[in-house]
Amino acid sequence: MSKLSEIRALFEAKLKSSSESFDPRDLERVKSDKYLYRVLEHYDNDVQLAVDMLWEIMVWRKTEKINEITEKTVNIEYVREGLFFPRGRDIDSCLIFIMKSKIYVKGQKNVAELKKVIIYWLERLEREEDGKKITVFFDMDGCGLSNMDIDIVMYMVTLFKNYYPNFVNYIIVFQLPWILSAGFKIVKSILPAKAVEKLKTIGKDKLKEIVAPEQALTCWGGKDDYVFEFIPEKQTESTAKKVTFKENGTHSLGELLSLSTNIVEFKTDGDEISGEFTIKNMDDSAISFKIRTTSPEKYRVRPSSGLLGIGAMQTVIITVQPGFNVSCVNKDRFLVLALQIPKIDISQTELSELWQSSSKSKVDEYRLKCQSSEKEKNTLNHESNSPETDVAVTIKKIHNDFEALNNEVSKLRMYQIVTIFLSAIVVLLSILIYREVGNEDGSCTRI
Template sequence: MTTADLLNLFESKLKEKPDHDFHPLDLERLKDERYLTRVMKHSENDPKQATEMLWDIFTWRKTQGANEINEGNIKMEYVTEGAFFPHGRDIDGCLLLIMKSKKHIKGQKNIDEIKKIIIYWFDRIEREENGKKVSLFFDLEGCGLSNMDMELVNFIISLFKSYYPFFLNYIVIYQMPWVLSAPFKIIKSLLPAKAVEKMKFVNKDTLKDIVPPEQALTCWGGQDDYVFQFVPENKAQTEHTPKKVTFAEQPNTQHSPGEMLQINPSSLIIFNVVNDEITGQFTIKNMDEGPISFKIRTTSPEKFRVRPSSGVLTGGSSQTIVIVVQPEFQMRNVSKDMFLVMSVQIPKTDLSANELREVWQKSSGSKVDEYRLKCQFPIKEIQKNGKVNEDLSIDKPDSIVNALNNLQINYEMLHRQVNSLKILQLIILLLTAISVVLGFMLFQNKDPEEYCDRI
């Protein structure tokens, strides 16, 4: 099913209900192929379900007056406190939408005004990021029950779930205190299964797995000393527009998103067993006339060696990327990981590290091309000596792979339980033997009656 099917169904529904009174700006979204694609993906490519979702989105936006919310009618004293703001990017290059929960105390502020501010940020980010996904970052350091506002959290979840399609990358929960364990169990119950998989509980040691250190705030142990200051949207767009860098002029080559690189294979990295190592590879080719810089990111950098993980390509040149699974990680622990390839145009090939960093920092989301690759791993049979004997399932469907993984996990659990029972049985046998020996010694030195009395 395609977006054309969605558009036809939706336009038919518009004719059936001509008194819909949808906002003209929302109806303009029907001309945006990327937006319709997001709705289809969110609805698992079911055009009927996508049509209902799109109708619900437009209805909700009309009732909320979402298109009229702007910097002139939101409560700016709430905004400038910095309890909710976007900044930094996760390992996939997606913007972080940060909620500093310690700065929010339930019941102290007008909840409707806070909701308007959140809609403002969602709409603004959607415009500035061209619909790219964002990661919701709950900063819970130093929080207590008074900072946990379930109504507000439920509202934010409903936005991702129903009104901003295919917009959520991760839900990052940072430094969650034990007192908030129960509320977050409730939050998990509110989320669909796919969203639960996106939840990442991290602390200062594990944050680097989701947010690169250079993108993490210093208060999280990162390298970014940013302190929130509100910048009006028009000014922010001007500041984020790529400028000519001081060391050279930017090339005039234009490209459409998704055309900068050619990747082979295009969407799937197939891993094989080579010399007792699990390795995969893919090739990237620069389709632009000018040079580009590329970076490779993964959801779990500690599990893989990526060579090279970044570099520069001249026009028309290619580079093979080799990925090796670290030996301490088993396949069932890496099978859900993904890789992100990012590329950006650069003015020349011989840039210094600092100059390259400057190009990436000045490149907005629309100037960076992104390509996501899934992984396909073999299921291997391990002999007693630990060597790989045979690759059993490079072409098996995910359901069989998952079943085999679950079987292996269950086997290991059963094996541990049997070992525990063996240890317990040995302890009982030892205690029984000690009792018999002691009894025999008492019986040898005392008459039977006295022995029985002692027993």
């Protein structure tokens, strides 16, 4: 029995033995392999923890009447003012969900209504992104103490931790004033280690490492001059289908291809640095695929696109261009796009038209991270058996700075001692000279 089937069986057994009843729309989630996989991945493949989380999600959604939170039931003025809104994508093509913290002033809003607005956006984004991860962006630029409500931030963190499984790619804290840093230290302290890795506190100078300039707002130093304007969610038939999630046996994102890995490991062979992975068509129709990267200038990808018949496999080889070393790959990402096509011998013109006309919901996306091999990591760390961590490097730097400061203080003390000694000599000489002059004056008087 697969882990997903085990989760489903354990949940159904618990439901039968319980007097609890849940909204049928929520129970549709249990039928979705994709949703169960999100829950399982949230707890690092621990089946029992995944079952417990799934149950808690159902209880919470029923208790809070989550399915009834819509544009008609939330405080629409809170929505329209732009405290929360989605815009742009990060380096992994994940949608950015922004909290414009400067708009918020503590004590001026009904907190219960504001929490419903947060849920409204998360539910909407989950539908529109079909469960793909989002990046949460706390824009703290220009904020003061009155703009910081730790309860709201903690509430958002709790939602992602307990009720929206594997839904966060990064948590970005942007332009955090030092006076508010203590608040986010509290937030960081309650996050599990896995989540702490996703939390990034950055300024304008480092933003491009997470968000490309073309995707960043101009107020962040980017090129997107977007001004928020609320646009109601499109209530179409396709949207309604997404609400219930897709049942087994129908196509949903993540099912077209099977990838041999989700991390491309790069190795050096002579003068060439390269990595590879294999993709396999898991669908019952032909597939067209494309491969994109966050740094196209660095890599040669062969093949960068192609066609796969039913059950066919393709090894993709990625070579680092001359002039770049293996240490530059770790922050880069690759994106594999897949689309169903009617036949394997499709013409290039027909294929181009299919890609151009296909809606986002029909295109599968698979993200791959990059890393250098263990051998390369050891080389990059000066062939040390126990390479220093960032914390160790920071501590060493502080220690060196302290030693340098201590040396400067010692020198200053020495200069002070020398100065006092010289001053004493000057005073002593002055006294001797005065006495000598006095003696000479006395002699003159007596004559």
